[in-house]
Amino acid sequence: MRYVGQPIDRLDGVAKTTGAARFSAEYPYPNLAYAALVHATIARGRITRIDTGTARKTPGVLAVITHGNAPEMKPAPKPNQFDMSTLAAATSVNYLNTDEVYWNGQPVAVVVAETLDVAREAAYLIEVEYAEYPAAVDFAAEEGNARPQKSTMLSEADGRKGDAEAALADAPFALDLRYTTAQVNHNAIEPHSTTAYWDGDHLILHEGSQNVAWVRDHLAIRFDLPKQNVRVISPFVGGAFGGKSFVWPGTVLTALAAKVTGRPVRMMLTREGVFRTVGGRTPSIQRVAIGAQLDGSMTALIHTSVCQVGRTGGWSEQVTSVSRHLYDAANIQVQQNLVGMDLLANTIMRAPGESIGSFALEATVDELAYELGLDPIELRARNEPARNPLDGKAFSHRLLMECFEEGAKEFGWAGRPQEPGSMRDGRWLIGMGVAAAYHPAWRFPANLTVRLSDDGTVLIRCGLHEMGMGSATAVSQIAADALCVPMAAVTVAYGDTALPDTTTAGASSQTASVTASLLAACAKLDRAVFTLARKTPGSPLRGLRRADVTARDGGLYNGSRGESYHDILRRAGRASVEARVGADTRLGEIADQVRSMSKFLLDRRRWVKAACGAQFCEVLVDSDTGETRISRWLGVFDVGRVVNAKTAASQLRGGIVMGIGLALTEETLVDPRNGRIVNASLSEYHVPVHADIPVIDVRYLDDPDPTMPLGVVGIGEVGVTGVAGAVANAVFHATGKRIRDLPITLDKLL
Amino acid sequence: MADIRMRVNGSIEKLDVEPRVSLLDALREHLGLTGTKKGCDQGACGACTVLADGERIVSCLALAVQYADRDITTIEGVTSPLQRSFVRHDGFQCGYCTSGQICSAVGMLTEHAAGAPSAVTGDLATMEIELTAEEIRERMSGNLCRCGAYNGIVAAIEEGIR
Numbered sequence: 001m002r003y004v005g006q007p008i009d010r011l012d013g014v015a016k017t018t019g020a021a022r023f024s025a026e027y028p029y030p031n032l033a034y035a036a037l038v039h040a041t042i043a044r045g046r047i048t049r050i051d052t053g054t055a056r057k058t059p060g061v062l063a064v065i066t067h068g069n070a071p072e073m074k075p076a077p078k079p080n081q082f083d084m085s086t087l088a089a090a091t092s093v094n095y096l097n098t099d100e101v102y103w104n105g106q107p108v109a110v111v112v113a114e115t116l117d118v119a120r121e122a123a124y125l126i127e128v129e130y131a132e133y134p135a136a137v138d139f140a141a142e143e144g145n146a147r148p149q150k151s152t153m154l155s156e157a158d159g160r161k162g163d164a165e166a167a168l169a170d171a172p173f174a175l176d177l178r179y180t181t182a183q184v185n186h187n188a189i190e191p192h193s194t195t196a197y198w199d200g201d202h203l204i205l206h207e208g209s210q211n212v213a214w215v216r217d218h219l220a221i222r223f224d225l226p227k228q229n230v231r232v233i234s235p236f237v238g239g240a241f242g243g244k245s246f247v248w249p250g251t252v253l254t255a256l257a258a259k260v261t262g263r264p265v266r267m268m269l270t271r272e273g274v275f276r277t278v279g280g281r282t283p284s285i286q287r288v289a290i291g292a293q294l295d296g297s298m299t300a301l302i303h304t305s306v307c308q309v310g311r312t313g314g315w316s317e318q319v320t321s322v323s324r325h326l327y328d329a330a331n332i333q334v335q336q337n338l339v340g341m342d343l344l345a346n347t348i349m350r351a352p353g354e355s356i357g358s359f360a361l362e363a364t365v366d367e368l369a370y371e372l373g374l375d376p377i378e379l380r381a382r383n384e385p386a387r388n389p390l391d392g393k394a395f396s397h398r399l400l401m402e403c404f405e406e407g408a409k410e411f412g413w414a415g416r417p418q419e420p421g422s423m424r425d426g427r428w429l430i431g432m433g434v435a436a437a438y439h440p441a442w443r444f445p446a447n448l449t450v451r452l453s454d455d456g457t458v459l460i461r462c463g464l465h466e467m468g469m470g471s472a473t474a475v476s477q478i479a480a481d482a483l484c485v486p487m488a489a490v491t492v493a494y495g496d497t498a499l500p501d502t503t504t505a506g507a508s509s510q511t512a513s514v515t516a517s518l519l520a521a522c523a524k525l526d527r528a529v530f531t532l533a534r535k536t537p538g539s540p541l542r543g544l545r546r547a548d549v550t551a552r553d554g555g556l557y558n559g560s561r562g563e564s565y566h567d568i569l570r571r572a573g574r575a576s577v578e579a580r581v582g583a584d585t586r587l588g589e590i591a592d593q594v595r596s597m598s599k600f601l602l603d604r605r606r607w608v609k610a611a612c613g614a615q616f617c618e619v620l621v622d623s624d625t626g627e628t629r630i631s632r633w634l635g636v637f638d639v640g641r642v643v644n645a646k647t648a649a650s651q652l653r654g655g656i657v658m659g660i661g662l663a664l665t666e667e668t669l670v671d672p673r674n675g676r677i678v679n680a681s682l683s684e685y686h687v688p689v690h691a692d693i694p695v696i697d698v699r700y701l702d703d704p705d706p707t708m709p710l711g712v713v714g715i716g717e718v719g720v721t722g723v724a725g726a727v728a729n730a731v732f733h734a735t736g737k738r739i740r741d742l743p744i745t746l747d748k749l750l
Numbered sequence: 751m752a753d754i755r756m757r758v759n760g761s762i763e764k765l766d767v768e769p770r771v772s773l774l775d776a777l778r779e780h781l782g783l784t785g786t787k788k789g790c791d792q793g794a795c796g797a798c799t800v801l802a803d804g805e806r807i808v809s810c811l812a813l814a815v816q817y818a819d820r821d822i823t824t825i826e827g828v829t830s831p832l833q834r835s836f837v838r839h840d841g842f843q844c845g846y847c848t849s850g851q852i853c854s855a856v857g858m859l860t861e862h863a864a865g866a867p868s869a870v871t872g873d874l875a876t877m878e879i880e881l882t883a884e885e886i887r888e889r890m891s892g893n894l895c896r897c898g899a900y901n902g903i904v905a906a907i908e909e910g911i912r
């Protein structure tokens with residue numbers, strides 16, 4: 001392979017460094033109007049009066065839309081696992097079609113005006129009165145109301161092997177610990193933005209999205225349109241991390257505002273608006289209990305969790321998933337629980353479940369190692385399973401211990417004194433910590449076409465998404481290798497529902513999903529071109545069998561006999577040849593989904609597939625103030641085959657940076673009295689900045705997974721897992737203090 | 751409304767804006783220069799960084815009318831080897847913070863050349879402050895990157911000063 005695996009620069013690099021890349025609030029339209037939201041200030045209740053008089057009279061205001069005058073929209077469809085697009089609704093609320101308020105921050109009015117400033121000014125002038133209902137908004141206080149989470153086809157909420165409680169009680173050595181993690185928010189630097197306009201009964205939308213097909217399908221339902229009447233365009237997405245997977249109120253309401261005013265409308269949420277109308281990662285309460293023999297072998301592992309969901313929607317995080325896979329305990333019990341809250345629906349955020357679940361599990365394993373006087377890596381080695389611990393399924397591929405070994409060598413792990421608080425540099429206490437990273441591998445159906453033109457160029461049309469992963473670059477590399485053409489000959493059209501539906505950019509699945517279809521389409525194309533050549537009079541390939549011919553240098557050859565794609569097509573009088581993977585009818589599409597779902601389930605019965613890795617960190621903790629700095633980081637990963645060495649490393653690093661935020665600084669504070677987020681800004685919600693991040697050394701073993709297309713396992717999320725665990729363990733090593741509550745802020749260390 | 755003139759990326763632009771319009775909105779919504787990004791509109795993220803007479807400012811906290819007759823450079827007007835370095839070192843992922851990072855880096859290098867110290871500068875009296883990775887990180891900390899491309903950005907700037 002000439003391109004796959006190479007550190008190739010991003011194809012959109014020039015566009016992104018010159019300001020040419022257009023994001024969804026940046027499409028110019030004549031006569032553009034601007035929209036702004038008014039947010040509810042109570043958690044639960046009903047609007048009793050809404051005074052829009054002054055707002056409407058403000059010069060430049062085009063419309064004030066409330067539940068009193070909004071056109072009717074259809075409700076969100078009921079979720080159905082066989083039609084994935086029904087999962088697109090972030091909440092079940094029919095915005096501005098109801099006088100009920102379900103969360104503090106729910107949009108209760110939209111102002112549309114000639115300018116942004118007028119829209120915002122008028123939004124401030126709207127007065128709303130409410131009748132308040134009792135509301136459950138204090139997560140900590142609601143713990144007792146949690147109920148077991150239901151399993152779905154995609155995610156199991158519980159599992160057991162043997163009797164873990166009994167084994168824990170009998171264990172010669174046992175730990176039984178409680179952990180808590182704070183709500184956090186994605187805070188992509190691009191706020192959610194939509195530009196929408198109606199052309200008769202066609203709706204066109206520029207929207208930063210991780211799933212353009214979902215946005216299209218969902219809006220078609222809400223506005224009662226055939227789905228071919230909705231087009232969603234999203235070539236650049238300014239960061240997403242799960243926050244742009246589902247359809248949030250701003251998107252629906254921008255389309256509504258455009259409908260009401262008959263104008264193209266743009267709405268970029270304010271940063272506060274993002275906090276109020278786009279859910280974050282649920283807070284959690286977790287219990288991890290481990291029983292062990294004195295040699296460290298685990299006899300019992302119990303991992304349970306309580307998370308929240310909004311009453312109008314929310315993602316159930318697979319918090320205990322890591323405990324199904326990481327350690328070979330004789331008895332295992334995992335159980336996830338949920339409590340319904342009168343808060344905005346939470347949603348998926350980079351490694352939902354594994355990111356916070358791995359914190360609790362890996363901190364407990366570390367604690368066990370210290371209690372037993374074992375090296376934490378040695379303890380893991382003693383409990384490394386040959387098969388999936390919970391159910392005995394085979395791992396398709398797992399080099400976790402190899403990651404620890406390489407990491408330990410590179411990081412200088414063995415040289416550290418194990419005694420906590422034993423390393424110091426002036427006022428800085430130094431600590432080293434380690435943790436496992438783990439994220440399951442997924443794959444979904446993806447449609448696309450590959451077209452070879454008589455000028456030798458290749459066009460791939462597929463509705464994939466680019467939020468910074470370098471998707472189009474990776475796809476070009478794979479296609480160039482598959483067809484043996486130069487990368488410069490390949491173009492990828494993406495991020496548009498006018499293209500074949502691809503797949504969600506979520507669950508770290510996009511590259512694997514697209515790769516499978518891309519390789520199939522390239523093989524089809526190769527056959528079609530060869531057949532064409534073989535049949536064309538005068539072709540040097542006439543009469544040859546495919547097995548006699550190899551693709552190279554942009555053509556098909558047998559030794560020196562053969563010709564370029566360009567010549568093959570010209571000779572045959574064809575402008576292009578196209579191969580397609582995927583259905584083009586609705587029925588075919590449903591059949592495809594069912595087929596791929598059953599294949600997926602079958603596959604899951606046979607294999608456990610995942611990306612994994614070892615996170616090593618060194619922290620400095622100020623002995624007087626408790627301030628914690630990350631001074632060194634090394635992550636060694638087993639992520640199957642790496643398509644682009646440069647962008648892959650960046651994604652893994654990006655995950656680690658987000659994990660450092662989760663570990664040390666990030667926390668969305670919800671007022672326990674009224675459910676209002678009190679730090680809805682980037683000045684009071686602290687994401688890591690340049691000064692917080694040292695050089696992050698990232699390595700990977702680059703060993704293809706034999707059961708995945710091209711051996712590719714997703715890399716978008718594994719980087720964030722294990723990070724908070726490694727930090728907490730390093731903080732303990734530095735200070736002797738176990739902080740079991742994220743984020744580890746300085747007050748907790750004093 | 752206020753009629754003002756401003757030199758933007760070398761050409762004189764006439765603007766008719768309300769006094770409350772930020773420089774950022776004037777650039778994006780009135781002049782169609784959308785390379786400058788809005789991430790918070792509150793001075794907290796740096797995505798909107800532009801150069802005003804060569805100095806970096808967050809344009810969301812600046813009123814357009816305050817910059818009448820000044821010289822504004824946005825990413826569309828930047829021609830710096832840093833841009834190539836950012837691509838080579840993968841100093842971005844989604845690209846949304848990138849215009850701000852690049853403009854900020856250009857401004858930061860000018861500040862450094864003029865001898866401005868930072869919070870991590872040891873000897874405040876010296877005019878020869880070495881632009882170490884630590885200095886770069888400190889001086890660039892007003893520019894958030896949620897994709898976490900910080901290592902690539904610092905590497906790109908380090909290459910740019912070599």
Ligand code: FES
Binds near residue numbers: 793796
């Ligand atoms: S938009 Fe100006 S600092 Fe964030």
Ligand code: FES
Binds near residue numbers: 238842847898
């Ligand atoms: S590149 Fe996405 S925020 Fe920096």
